[in-house]
Amino acid sequence: MKKLFTKEVKIALAVLISAVILVVGIEYLKGINLMKPTNYYYIEYKNVTGLTVSTPVVIDGFKVGLVREINYNYDKPGTVTVEVSLDNQLKVPSGSKAVLMVDFLGTATIDLRLNKYVSTYHSAGDVLIGENAPDMLGSIQNNVLPQLTAMLPKIDTILTGIQTIVTNPALSESIDHLNRITADLEVSSKKLSHIMDKDMPPILANVTGITENVNEFSSQLNELDLKKTVVSVDSTLLGLQSITNKLNNNDNTLGLLLNDKQLYDGLLNTVGSADSLLIDLRLNPKRYVHFSLFGRKK
Template sequence: MKISNESKVGILTAVSIVLLVLGFNILKGRSLFSNKKTIYAVYTQVNGLAPSNAVLVNGLTIGNVLSLEVMDKQAGRILVTLQIDKKIEIPKNSVARISSDLLGTKKVEIDFGNTSEYLKNKDTIYAAVDGSITDALKEQLNPLVKKLEGTLTTMDSLLITVNSIFDPNTKNNIRSAVGGLNGTLQNLSRATHSINGMLADEGQIAGTFSNFEAVSANLRKNNDKISNILGNFDKASGSLANGELDSTLSQLRLTVARLNEVVTKVNSEEGTLGMLMNDKKAYNNLQTSLGSLNRLLEDLRYNPWRYVHLSVFGRKNKVVPIPSDTAQLQ
């Protein structure tokens, strides 16, 4: 059987048309042999959605966008045709939401509802549009921009106030105040230098501490003598019932007790010791008083009868010179 050239051309043309249709549908994301259903969604804006964008459910691609058609002259309503797998059952109260990733690629995400009725072929699903990243950034930045505007307004008011305050008279007053402050700082520096010089002069301070150490040692040595005298007077008061002697001994005990308190305070570095460190006159008076007290105690030890007038046989006692007076005469 011989086929004419016209028939060959016709068959070739028909095959080319079929291949062209198949290729066009494949490029558009359509499949003539797949088992898919069509669902419509109506949007007021699509944010750059285009055919062949993916349709996802829980992150799984179940179809793609087939086409977008304007439903009115103002493009206020846009019909989007979605082609999804027939095996996926979508509840009627589900929402087809247009979103985008960080790279700006648009996609349609279907949020499943909770009804038991499912969409059929060529049904319409609820539509929604997520805000873009720019919108999200604007929402985050709007409060910051408002705060920044308020801060700039406050700073502007503050600068105006500062400019009004710092007039020529105020500047001259501030210069005068700074000059006075410099003089005060210089005086303070000189005072600090003087104090440092006093602290650096270790001779006077060391001598003062040495003198107080000598006084403390002297009192500590005489403490045993005072204790012996008190013991002797206790024995005498037990054997003699003389009101005058008892009164004298009581006063002496009170004096010695106070003297012991003074010794304790001196040893523990309490009391007016800090005042005496810088008062040479008080130190000299203290030295004189201690010398007189020592001579009194020695005289009381060697000549007790000069202070207690007690005589059993009417005999006059001989005055014994104290060692300190003998040493001075020599």
């Protein structure tokens, strides 16, 4: 009887199994699970920069599929058809969009944005709406770079002004002044600390003693009979007022001397006459005095 599994058959089976394992391994390394059922859809893009086979398809950041093939559509020049496989359980509503996004490092991702406002769904094999998200690098190149280019002359002017200020000798002098001021402040601070530690306690002790003396003096003032003192002062003021009134009246000698104008004029005339008499006496003494050292002549 002829054997069923000859050496040739065994070698063929080994090669076939190896090929299957190789294909499954390659697909697995690509992120494709051949054992998981999927649905295939097609997306048309005008630009697929950064897009590669096995690029993930995500919904709100969760992976629901990946890219299987990328082919140029020769029937519609300027478009590229991308075949994606999505989970079998995923229902894609009509009008959903597949947005191709490229990050700053050039890594592409297809963000599937489902239309939540319809109740109809795409069938497997349908063409989904494809859009390209604004390229970050292109946006920077188109929007940011022109503004930076316009700002470069201003930045150069600012840097030149800063360099001028930094190289100005006045800045070095100002820094030296600040250093000296800082040193003086440090010395003053040390002196103040010394005063607070050494001189302030005796001063505070003196202030305490003065306060105690003031309190003692206040106590002594409280103990004085101020009422009698005030009465005595009032009596003295009344006496002074009585004397003043008498001096202003003409019913007494002092009042007459101070208030009688005729008496004042008479005294003034008498003083004038006495003055004239003294002058005449000084000028003509012989008229009033007769004397001799040797006696009177006969």
